[in-house]
Amino acid sequence: MRNYSYKTLDITELYVNPDNYRYVEEVQDEISAIIAMFKVNVGDAKKEMINLANDIITDGLNPFEMPIVCFDDEIGKYVVYDGNRRITCLKLMTQYKGNADVLEELPYVAEIYKLQYDGDNSIQCVVYEEADDAIHFLNKIHNDVNNGIGRKQWDSQAKMKANAAYGNKTKSYAIVEFLKTNQNTSTELLDKMKTNRWISKLERVVSFSLFKDVYNIHFDNNSNMSYLDTEEQVLKMLSKLVDDIIMNTATGNFRFKSDFQGYVDNLPNEYKTQLKKKEDNKTENGSSNTNKDSEGKPSNGAKNSNGAENGTSGGEDDAAKNNQKKEDNDTGVGKPKNIPRKHAQINEALVLCKNYDYSEYECLNEKGKEMMVELESLNIKDYPVAAVALCRCLLEYTLKLWLTEQGGDFNSGKLPSCYNGCVNLLRSKDIIDSKEQSILNTLVNKENFITLLNTWMHADTDACVSETPLISGWKNVRILIEKYIETHKK
Known part of the structure; x- marks a missing residue:
């Protein structure tokens, strides 16, 4: 058995852990750890932390989850091993309320400073005697199901x-x-x-x-x-x-x-729906009866050169053709419609930075054009999962185009490594510059964007699709697509 006890501690006795697995880069002290908590690369950290602070004001701390801590002799405080997000919010509403260093780095934290926390600054914690024991239970909680031992997430x-x-x-x-x-x-x-x-x-x-x-x-x-x-x-x-x-x-x-x-x-x-068929039959019957009623009756319209009366059968043929063209576009048959960019104006669609003419998409071939047209016309607020799926597929498709053309190997089962290989290959051939290479490498190696896309597609975590990291990641990914279009312009 691992030794632990329950103890009520003041918020100032607790220390936000600088050695947190969530952080992208190492931090050295509590203030830096608090700032880093708003920059983790899973979900929308800024929005989620502000939401958590508001939730604490409304409902208080979750009674089912006590922070797990261990006393550190060098720091002289209890280091938090589980519960750092909650403790961070509490400290920003109490101990560090109005802290200038945090505010300078994270201006939006002012929203948390405005909150009035009327709860008790004393918090009941689970205190372990050894840090290794605290870490052991931390892994049980956060390291997926852990063969049934850890917390099992909802499907x-x-x-x-x-x-x-x-x-x-x-x-x-x-x-x-x-x-x-x-x-x-x-x-x-x-x-x-x-x-x-x-x-x-x-x-x-x-x-x-x-x-x-x-x-x-x-x-x-x-x-x-x-x-x-x-x-x-x-x-x-x-x-x-x-x-x-x-x-x-x-x-x-x-x-x-x-x-x-x-x-x-x-x-x-x-x-398929039967109602539409019935209405179609009614229309057909109605048209048939009308034709029968008009048989043998004189027409006031003059006949055109084809023998059709002006404003009647000839016009109906033209209207039918126009309607057919419209139906073809609506159902995705034939050439896709022009890209409606109305969602782009209010950041509701994933779009390229430049409004390319449809003809400039020719280099992407039919499949690529279709994906691009659909992605740029899809409202990500209404259909976030569909946008994620299209974004990932378009990324995979573009990588395949580049690697096939430039002599690299593509493997859909190892997308991150294919991505890195493609980026390095394009840099070696001066197709992208060093700055673009750095941006693209950071996207996968530090921000784990491909992992995020896979997670969102399969709903493997508690977090739903977060617009901010999706849009931010797309703005980097689209470099590959834009470069392909630019280098293949006729």
């Missing part, structure tokens, strides 16, 4: 359910909820739905505009689901979709609109 479904209970329901959860609560859902499908790693695929599918057209399902601002088909038909459609996402490898990950378009093209009509 994507558990997180989704918890968020819904807290008033943050997603569209994918609304579908899951519909299937789970419907008494006619097959037990076989319900068993399949207990597996992991398919929710993110469903989330991407729901983000495609084609989803609404195929299934005639709508969501309000609170992600409540509504439909016009019968409940029986909706159950049939969604059961098929979810089952295919889980079981059918042909569906892939639905990373792109074209993936889903291909799936829909091969989907039997019985698994």
Whole structure:
């Protein structure tokens, strides 16, 4: 047994640990450690720390998690091994309230200084006699599941359910909820739905505009689901979709609109909305009756050179062609539409720094063009997981283009090493300069952007997609894409 005790300590007796595994660089003292806590590379540290401080003001400290500390003879205080984020917030609201050094480095900490903490400055802690014992239990808590010994994080479904209970329901959860609560859902499908790693695929599918057209399902601002088909038909459609996402490898990950378009093209009509078909039949019948009524009746319109009356059949043919072109664009068939950059103006889309003409994307080939068009028209606030997936796929695709062209080896299973190899190769050939190389190397080696993208895609952590690191990482990644376009301009 490892010796520990419970002790109530004043906030000034505690010392924020400078030797924290979260920090990117080493720090030497408590003030530096507090500043570094706002710069960790997982999630949006600034936003999360401010949120934590506000939560402490509202609900106090979590009674289920006491800080783990150990007395350090050299420092003369209790070094915090677990609970540094909480203690940092408390110190900024008490002991270091208004500290100029912190404020100079982190101006936004003023938001925490403004908070009025009325709680007790005395905190109950778990005190270990030896630092190694404290570190041992720290690893149990934070080092993933640790073969069942450590804290087991919620999977994507558990997180989704918890968020819904807290008033943050997603569209994918609304579908899951519909299937789970419907008494006619097959037990076989319900068993399949207990597996992991398919929710993110469903989330991407729901983000495609084609989803609404195929299934005639709508969501309000609170992600409540509504439909016009019968409940029986909706159950049939969604059961098929979810089952295919889980079981059918042909569906892939639905990373792109074209993936889903291909799936829909091969989907039997019985698994698509029936209401639209009925309305189409009505229209056809109505048109047929109109034609019959007009048979044998004189027309006031003059006939054109093709024998069609002006303003009637000739115009209808032109309108039909125009409508067909519009439908082709809406469904992703044919040449993609011009990129709507409205989201770029308010930082709601991941875009290149320059507004390239569509023809300049030719060097990316059809697949690359499609990804670029879709990414630059996607609102990351509404569809963050889809944006993450597209960002990662475009990065992987661009690396492959560069390495194939410049003579490097590409391996999708070792993306970070391929990325570093590509960056170094481009620098050796003076395609990028030393500053650009430094920026790109930092992105993966220090900021772990590729790891973040993978984490967000598969919802492996508690944190949801954070806009700030996503946008920041993209601004660096896009250097590779822009360089490729610039060097391949005709």
